[in-house]
Amino acid sequence: MIALAGASALIIVWVLYTIFLHVPDEKDQGAIFRIIYFHVPSAMTAAACALAAFIASLLYLWRRDLRYDAVAVSVTEGALLFGAVVLVTGMIWARIIWGIWWTWDARLTSTLVSWLMYAGYLMLRRAVEEPTERARNSAVLSIFIFPGVYITWKSIEWWRTQHPGPVLSIRSGGGMAPGMESPIYINLLALLCLAAVLAMLRYNQEKRRRELDSLRRTVHAI
């Protein structure tokens, strides 16, 4: 875990060094375009966390093992964190480039709706006391939320609204010079490492919480 955290920190420092000292300002947007180096990798990291939550939820329903539930909640918090980073950095970029903080375009709206649904997932968990019932309900909800993440991902291809279309070459965008594009993928690696570290910490915490629940039951029994 420490190695992953260290790798993530080193890569982030390298990315910051590269984007501030080697990547030039974009011709039309100027310095603000550099937000893309955190906005896009954060979006991909949030999507990866959501996919992991989806898989863990399916596994929970199949195996009925509470460890999968713990994985699901740990990565869902990562999806919410990186989703919040996407929304906030996107709004700050939009304020300069579009002149507005927010617009109800397809990508922005679907991102916000998915984010709110994952926030609802965490609220649901707080509302249900019994661990297996909580795990089952949360898993079902997580599986239902995930298609929203796919819709968000494809929204810039399906609906041409205000948000820019695909710019990365892996999505046939080709809107960036290769030297300007590579720090995005490298930062994605750093953020994935960071998300993995945070999820592991959260998973260990969830295990201790279960221990706490059993201690509470023992105290009640006494």
Added chain:
Amino acid sequence: MIPRREAIVDERNFAYMFYGFSAAWALVAAYIISLVLRERRIRSEMEALRRMIESAKE
């Protein structure tokens, strides 16, 4: 020499870029702090419960 209006736009552009990066890291930092606080709460509650169980056994 950069015209005055362009210089102001560049300055604002740079400031907002800084806000964007700061906001991103502030969110990550806030989450890490929340994890640490939750961990402390769980540990202290566990200790209290263990003490209660020990004293009940005695």
